[in-house]
Amino acid sequence: MGAEKAKIEQQTNNTTAYSLSLQKIQDSIRSFSTYYSNSIDLPKYISSVFSNNSDLINNLLSFTSTSDTAKSLVRITDSLSPIIQRIQTATDWQNSLTQIFSTIQQTRLPENIGTITKLAEMLAQIDSVAYIRSYPSNIQRSGILAKKGKLIDLELKEGIALYYVIRTELIDELAIAGSTHHRRIVLAHSLNYIIEDCRGAIKKSKNRQESEEEESLIQLLQEALDVIAEKHLASGEALLAGILSHLIDLLKKPESKLYRKLKSARETENPKTLDKVTKTTSISSIIAIAPIPAAMQGYAYGKTPIPTTFSRHAIAHHPNKQQFTPANAAQGLLLITSLMSYIFGWEER
Template identity: 25%
Template sequence: MTDETVAESGDDRDEGEKGIELTPEQTETLRSSIASIQRSLAPQIKLPTFTLPESAFKNVIAISGIVEAQQALMADAIRPILDAQAAWRNQISGGIAESLASASKITSMLAEQQSAWLRSLGPTIAAMRAAFYPPNLRAIQGLKFAEVNTVVMVDGIPLYGLPRTATADALIRADGASERRRILGRRWRTISADCRTVVMGCESQAVAPYVPFAVAALEALDEGHTAAAQALAGSLVDAILNAYFGKDRYKYTPDRNGKRTKDAYDEFSIRQFTAFAPMWQAYQQFFVTDGDKVPTTFSRNATAHTVSPRQFNRRNAVQGLMLACSLLYRLDEEAASVEADA
């Protein structure tokens, strides 16, 4: 840097330190310029100002008045409906009470009518029971067909038309087959009497040829000739069933191979089933040549094809005669109905 340059810089500094003298007009002009520059540099943010016109206020007031007027009109319009609804509620409340009272009266009337109807239905129910069961079973209370099935089909003890109700009830309520066998042994005299009553009451021409043989077998039993009574009972059962069923009898008896089912019994009515089901046990297969053991319950085949105290005894004689006389009773009913229609 030259001495001349240093001298010039020094001269400028000395002049600034002394200040510049401005007139009042020049000072005001300078302030205005500086303020203008500041305004140009500051951010230009202008907040909007919303002013609701006077007409809008008038519109709001007018609308409010309209709404209030409409609300008043609406209240006046629905007041009759509300009044009617209140009256309707009161009426319904009273009506419900009256309806409940009426319903109670109707229920009472229906109960009386139902009771009368059930009383009048008694004879009809009795007639239905008569259609299901023979006379000696109708008085047994709470009798179920499954119980009848156990006695007549499973144990082979007849119940159709005999024995008398008390004995039939005892057989049905007995605890198992052994107990039923004991009943046959203890009550054989009354059972014989019941068989005789049934047979002597048969009047149809179809049954008439068998009656004397049934009576003869019963007399043999009563006189103590149990083997003779059983042998004649076995022959009588075979003759009756062959005459009634013919070749179809084999549909209702077991076959030698044990394959035949009891399905054929499904075609029977309850009364028919009760009468004929005992023959399923009476005709169980028995062949001496096959070494079959002699059965201890009544067997038509064992009665015809063997002589053994295991088969011939009083209980079996009673059971065989019950079957013969029961079949005669059933056949006499059918024949009497056919003869009456003819």
């Protein structure tokens, strides 16, 4: 009886371990397949491989809805095989995917609990790496990465652009500042550093030939940087406001739709609306677009206060000396430079 009871307990433990491991695999596959399904979140060498393999994405996503685990894993194996052969760069990704491919092959017999557990651990690891890499490079190194809600608040509510341009140290300083007022002080005191960061982003963009439109906008941005560096804030901010209107017109349909959704989420202050957006849209796109609504906020002249942060409409229609401050100049420079880097793909160069 004792041996039989022990056998039953072992079988129960095995079944539980197997189920938990399968759940981990399902969670990881569903999670990192969403990174892969949006090429803007991935380095070129990965996006070019995965963007042409819709079968892989479909197989990954169907994994959680099928009862035939073994057949599902075989389909994933078959989809991964040609992809792994095509990846020629990035040793860490290649090694990780090769390991996963090898382990999935062994999992054609899902009774092998040790193998399925190992697969779950490896997928969780690559999911963690994929999550970090889905963010712009400057944010990947920042402590704000662990505070996604804080990041979105800084961008959407306060209009501080964090995409690609601003140095990591300033992101961290803004994140730990105790209030909006203190963050405005950080922006004002950091204006010269932000000018340097914007010039640095422009310099990096020169790694390949720009289009005529991009080159023209870069020249205008450089002019804004020059006049702001000379403390002519009104001239610089007015130029930035004009560039912003044009950049919004350049947004492609998905980004334009995202802008409208984020604008609605900001105006209604509905957390469900924002939560839906963040769950269905690439985080890099959100980070790039989220500061725009604050800069484009409307107001009813004589009825609601005129914005005193960087505001395209206030600058264009009701300019006031309260608009032209070092903090607003820093905010405008970050927004325009970040948005240009996103639209023209500077981080990928």
